[in-house]
Amino acid sequence: MKxxxxxxxxxxxxxxxxAALTEQYxxxxxxxxxxxxxxxxxxxxxxxxxxxxxxxxxxxRADLTPLTGVPIAIKDVIVTKGIRTTCGSKILAxxxxxxxxxxxxxxxxxxxxxxxxCNMDEFAMGSSNEHSAFGPVKNPWDxxxxxxxxxxxxxxxxxxxxxxxALGSDTGGSIRQPASHCGIVGCKPTYGRVSRxxxxxxxxxxxxxxxxxxxxxxxxxxxEAIAGFDPNDSTALNVPVPSYQxxxxxxxxxxxxxxPKEYFVGGLDPEVAACIRSAIDTMKALGAEVSDISLPxxxxxxxxxxxxxxxxxxxNLARYDGVRFGLRAGNGAVSLKAMYGATRxxxxxxxxxxxxxxxxxxLSSGYYDAYYRKAQQVxxxxxxxxLTAFNAVDAILTPTAPTTAFRFGEKTAxxxxxxxxxxxxxxxxxxxxxxxxxxxxxxxxxPVGLQLIGRPLDEATLLRIAYAYEQATPWHTQxxxxxxxxxx
Amino acid sequence: xxxxxxxxxxxxHAQLLTQTKIFCECPTAFGxxxxxxxxxxCTGQPGALPVLNRTAVEYAxxxxxxxxxxxxxxxxxxxxxxxxxxxxKGYQISQYDRPLCQEG
Ligand SMILES: [Zn+2]
Numbered sequence: 001m002k003x004x005x006x007x008x009x010x011x012x013x014x015x016x017x018x019a020a021l022t023e024q025y026x027x028x029x030x031x032x033x034x035x036x037x038x039x040x041x042x043x044x045x046x047x048x049x050x051x052x053x054x055x056x057x058x059x060x061r062a063d064l065t066p067l068t069g070v071p072i073a074i075k076d077v078i079v080t081k082g083i084r085t086t087c088g089s090k091i092l093a094x095x096x097x098x099x100x101x102x103x104x105x106x107x108x109x110x111x112x113x114x115x116x117x118c119n120m121d122e123f124a125m126g127s128s129n130e131h132s133a134f135g136p137v138k139n140p141w142d143x144x145x146x147x148x149x150x151x152x153x154x155x156x157x158x159x160x161x162x163x164x165x166a167l168g169s170d171t172g173g174s175i176r177q178p179a180s181h182c183g184i185v186g187c188k189p190t191y192g193r194v195s196r197x198x199x200x201x202x203x204x205x206x207x208x209x210x211x212x213x214x215x216x217x218x219x220x221x222x223x224e225a226i227a228g229f230d231p232n233d234s235t236a237l238n239v240p241v242p243s244y245q246x247x248x249x250x251x252x253x254x255x256x257x258x259x260p261k262e263y264f265v266g267g268l269d270p271e272v273a274a275c276i277r278s279a280i281d282t283m284k285a286l287g288a289e290v291s292d293i294s295l296p297x298x299x300x301x302x303x304x305x306x307x308x309x310x311x312x313x314x315x316n317l318a319r320y321d322g323v324r325f326g327l328r329a330g331n332g333a334v335s336l337k338a339m340y341g342a343t344r345x346x347x348x349x350x351x352x353x354x355x356x357x358x359x360x361x362x363l364s365s366g367y368y369d370a371y372y373r374k375a376q377q378v379x380x381x382x383x384x385x386x387l388t389a390f391n392a393v394d395a396i397l398t399p400t401a402p403t404t405a406f407r408f409g410e411k412t413a414x415x416x417x418x419x420x421x422x423x424x425x426x427x428x429x430x431x432x433x434x435x436x437x438x439x440x441x442x443x444x445x446x447p448v449g450l451q452l453i454g455r456p457l458d459e460a461t462l463l464r465i466a467y468a469y470e471q472a473t474p475w476h477t478q479x480x481x482x483x484x485x486x487x488x
Numbered sequence: 489x490x491x492x493x494x495x496x497x498x499x500x501h502a503q504l505l506t507q508t509k510i511f512c513e514c515p516t517a518f519g520x521x522x523x524x525x526x527x528x529x530c531t532g533q534p535g536a537l538p539v540l541n542r543t544a545v546e547y548a549x550x551x552x553x554x555x556x557x558x559x560x561x562x563x564x565x566x567x568x569x570x571x572x573x574x575x576x577k578g579y580q581i582s583q584y585d586r587p588l589c590q591e592g
Contacts (some may be wrong), residue, residue, distance in 0.1 A: 016540070076536070079533075079534060086532070087534070092534065095534070097528075097533065097534070097535070097538075098528055098533060099528045099533070101535060196533065196535075197536070197537050198535040198536070200534040200535045201534075201535070231539065232537060232539060233537050234537065234538070234539055234540070314569075315567045315569055315578070315579050317578075318531045318569060318571065318577065318578020318579055319576060319577045321571055321578060321579050323573050324531060324532065324575075324576060325533070336573065337571075340571055345526065361567075444563045451514055
């Protein structure tokens with residue numbers, strides 16, 4: 001398997017050059033992307049230039065990192081200087097950012113090769129990738145099915161080996177849910193662990209960048225490369241970043257894992273539940289102590305999220321007004337207001353429009369206390385549930401999503417049905433906690449994901465548990481026959 | 489005629505003598521050529537984030553002390569949302585229910 005750590009070994013041993021590797025990946029993208037639609041922009045020339053620089057660094061053996069020369073994909077919500085950044089939206093279809101996000105600067109400094117920008121639900125709002133203005137991404141395991149969202153492009157690119165690994169973003173499950181549906185590892189770090197400078201804001205109090213990888217070791221080393229304080233993001237925590245990789249092999253013996261009963265109720269597919277139960281048995285066999293716990297406010301997480309996230313989005317998306325950058329419609333409009341209206345009506349898709357309207361409403365005078373303030377209070381209760389639970393356990397184990405990947409069109413008619421596909425991942429964002437999804441089996445040849453939720457800033461324990469499980473199971477080694485999988 | 493009680497509020501705008509803008513590192517020099525003192529933050533580029541200028545806070549506290557205000561140990565910035573061409577983000581970063589200085 002072409003993991004970062006396997007490729008790094010070959011690159012540093014001189015068995016392959018970054019230029020050759022990058023050429024292979026660009027060829028594979030050219031072959032598979034017409035079927036998958038995982039990339040919106042392939043930065044071929046820039047990637048080859050990155051690769052030649054990395055090869056020079058590898059030859060000189062100067063300042064090598066596990067990422068030097070390794071080709072990485074980026075969700076198109078993270079700005080890249082000189083590479084188009086669309087956020088999956090028509091309103092930014094031709095936007096060329098004048099700067100690099102902090103995570104991109106860190107990847108570049110580490111010597112990574114940036115292959116291109118991956119498809120996503122518009123402004124990261126969606127759970128199926130059907131809300132991209134540039135067409136949906138197909139799930140490499142079955143192209144009649146959704147890859148999950150909103151980081152569907154990076155998830156499909158990693159699963160189909162169209163990159164070594166990718167960076168995604170997670171506001172309510174947007175890394176973990178597609179990771180689950182595409183059979184890869186996805187990690188949403190603690191709020192503040194990774195700088196958001198250059199991550200196009202959806203809901204600023206919930207958004208976080210994280211790794212999407214082929215195995216847990218890659219998630220650990222990629223997180224290590226991007227995490228840590230940044231003076232450009234006032235919410236980035238100024239705390240040391242542990243060496244996640246060295247923590248990995250400590251095993252799970254004696255660790256306490258809690259299983260919340262509220263996560264195993266109606267809506268959970270019985271076959272997915274069976275995979276999770278079997279994973280719990282594996283954890284026990286590996287020496288973890290598993291116990292039942294309760295997170296009593298779980299049922300309020302989805303409604304709470306769908307007040308807070310749209311409220312923040314309605315302000316964050318106000319800058320797309322046609323004045324300075326991005327799309328301007330209504331040329332010849334009779335007034336400024338008409339230009340704003342034409343630009344935003346033409347530029348935003350229906351889901352983004354829905355959420356801007358919802359958010360504007362809940363923040364409006366007279367409704368602020370009834371909706372927004374109340375939701376913030378519920379959010380505190382949800383966080384308290386977790387902190388109480390962590391007095392007794394070291395980590396919490398749940399399904400990542402209630403079902404495997406569903407078919408295109410299955411949930412587009414009813415937004416509420418779509419929103420429920422994030423029912424197990426949303427609480428983590430509301431509470432600001434780290435969460436990891438790892439492959440834990442298959443149902444009808446579709447991947448199932450297991451979620452681990454941890455204490456604030458304790459990604460190390462999550463990755464350690466995930467690694468122990470991964471080493472004891474075969475799921476992460478299975479790969480789809482991308483582009484040739486038949487609709488089932 | 490009913491007796492009316494006059495209630496008068498003053499909105500006073502002052503440009504602080506800081507070296508840089510309040511939420512980014514751009515200089516505030518007067519008379520520089522157009523579009524030379526701008527950056528991703530103050531032009532409201534997607535993904536950019538504000539970082540508060542320490543000196544601006546110090547000057548605000550000085551003004552508050554001069555006016556006999558209570559200086560808040562914890563203060564919160566809020567977004568004031570409206571559309572206008574000179575407002576790159578579509579909101580002002582302002583203060584609402586928990587300002588730095590009050591009751592002066
Ligand atoms: Zn500036």
